[in-house]
Amino acid sequence: MSERIKCCDRREFLTTAAAGAGLALLPGIGLPGAGKVWAKPAASVTPASTPESLVKVLYESFTPKQREAVCFAWDHAGPEGGPLRRHVSANWDITEHYVTDDFYNADQKALVRSIYEGIYNPEWVERVDKQLDDDAGGFGEQNSIAIFGEPGSEQCELVMTGRHMTVRCDGNTTPNFAFGGPIFYGHAAEAFDEEATHPGNVYWPQAVAANALYKMFDGAQRDVALVRTGMPGESNINFRDPQKHQGIPVGQLSADQQQHLREVLAKLVEPYRQSDRDEAMNCLLGQSVEGRSGLEACHLAYFAEGDIGDDGVWDNWRLEGPSFVWHYRGAPHVHVWVNVADDPSVRVTTG
Template identity: 55%
Template sequence: MDHTRSCPDCDVSAPLSVNRRQFVQSAGVAAAAAVTAGISLPATAADEKKPAPENLVADLYESLTPQQRDKMCFAWDHQVDGAPLRTHVSNNWSITDRRTMNVGGPFYTKDQQEMIEAIFYGLYNRDWHDRIRKQLKDDAGGYGRAQTIAIFGEPGSDRFEFVMTGRHLTIRCDGNTTPHVAFGGPIFYGHAAQGFNEKADHPGNVFWPQALKANALYEMLDGKQRKLALIETAPYESEVEFHGEAGGLPGIPISELSADQKEHAQSVLETLLEPYRQLDQQEVRHCLQRQGGLDQCSLSFYKEDDIGNDGVWDIWRLEGPSFVWHFRGSPHVHVWANIADDPSVPLNAAG
């Protein structure tokens, strides 16, 4: 593996119903919401004509040569240094060799490159595709230049997973075959829109509106609530293991908010989920419901690293028994999300 870090603080197969090239080029590489694992999702007529990312993963797998499979396909439980590679998450890493196996390079054929691109954008809400392109351009010079992939298990079987990594990127496609977890496992996203050290208002950062939405809830809190919600020192960003059902979560419990504050907390959650396809959004909601819903979560803000000392908190965290969404906005945006329906699910994360 190539674990080169360019960020200084980053220590079920079905036949295609349309041509792959048309799929990549249409609707800004928009992908359909999948109907897998018994979950029924709303879709437009146009969406229903497009292959789900999981189907494309199966087609990609079938197209690989033995030499390609040897380098980027792994057993479901493949380990590196005693830890499962499939569940690793970091803020800047390569799951395979970035120098020779980036998704836009000659390791893959043109047809395979198009499938990989379609899989990737198919994991996002199509309304977010332009913002994702901007993030990739700002952070990595664009899509296809510094991203790598791996496939675990066999697509079409009862367990498989496609993983793409890069700077400010870990995202997965598993067709809901990974038990108990959303997104197929922990994910990471981030953006350094204006260089490494961003200004207080994070100009051009596609993810900063998430923090503004959360800070708007802080402004709704009264003095007593703010004392609960605001904490001096933040946990390290990669510390997103689950607390479980023992309680003692930091911050203000959502259950103690007023009706209008709870409504806004729900809108914070929806803003966090908005970039992703409906299938993954629904899986997150399912996991959250299994642990008692948003009322079992807490919201915390941190005084530490408040850029510009403006009281718009750059670091904040929404957390439940088996739900962690950690937003770090200093010196630029890093976000870690780890969601399951069972707090015993282990984490393999590196900062």
């Protein structure tokens, strides 16, 4: 598979009748980190509008040619044969047109921006903007979108992709999956090969918290938790037989260690909106194996491989349960692959 996936041929853009979607172009405002001036949606699109309701407005504003380029049936096939909406990658274009392209008019660009902001925790939008500035020249410059299903129906999802980004907006209409399906986030803050402390990396504090837990382990626990060889490939996030999970069983941690792991988990989900955080936690509560359930059904592994600076601060680590994978690869820069569901039989495609 090529590094970038192109799913549609470039087509001529036809100007849309934005007024029919209830929008009016207002004076532009500078958005943090975007490097562009974006129009505000009309006042009728209120701050209380959900990302899903904005997806519907966006969909209704599209011309036939725009719909042909970015709108697909719910189970439209992807590059590996499974549904395209279940694909995830570190760097890909789900459709050909970037958000900043003239393919979209100003109102549509503003709507996409509002949907993007709504997917994230408001406290994280500026940090994700920084990631996009550093990695892709700003929001929308290398981000493309696709809509699967019809907004307002029982099955609809918008997917946004780009360098170091796959995020989804589904309003909990996607069966089994949290976040609407597998997601990806990453950051190369100052260089492709980052220093051991990952200066400026917005996601490195997650690893700092995870390593603080490792420091709480006694010698025997560290021996079990640290995997010296056999780190899974970073994109290997389909659910595995629990017998193949690596590291230390969470059920073997002390009460204070488990509490710290819950705090790490809170940091992992913190960038996303509350409804997605809640959905992920509900999926996690359903984990069950060998009499353990919830977080205790997971394993936590730290990998000696890829220790930048040989400082014993583990850049690569993985929290894994029967239908839960959060794989953090911190070398040479941060890549994080996430697959959370309530059914271990569901499959995703990666690449």
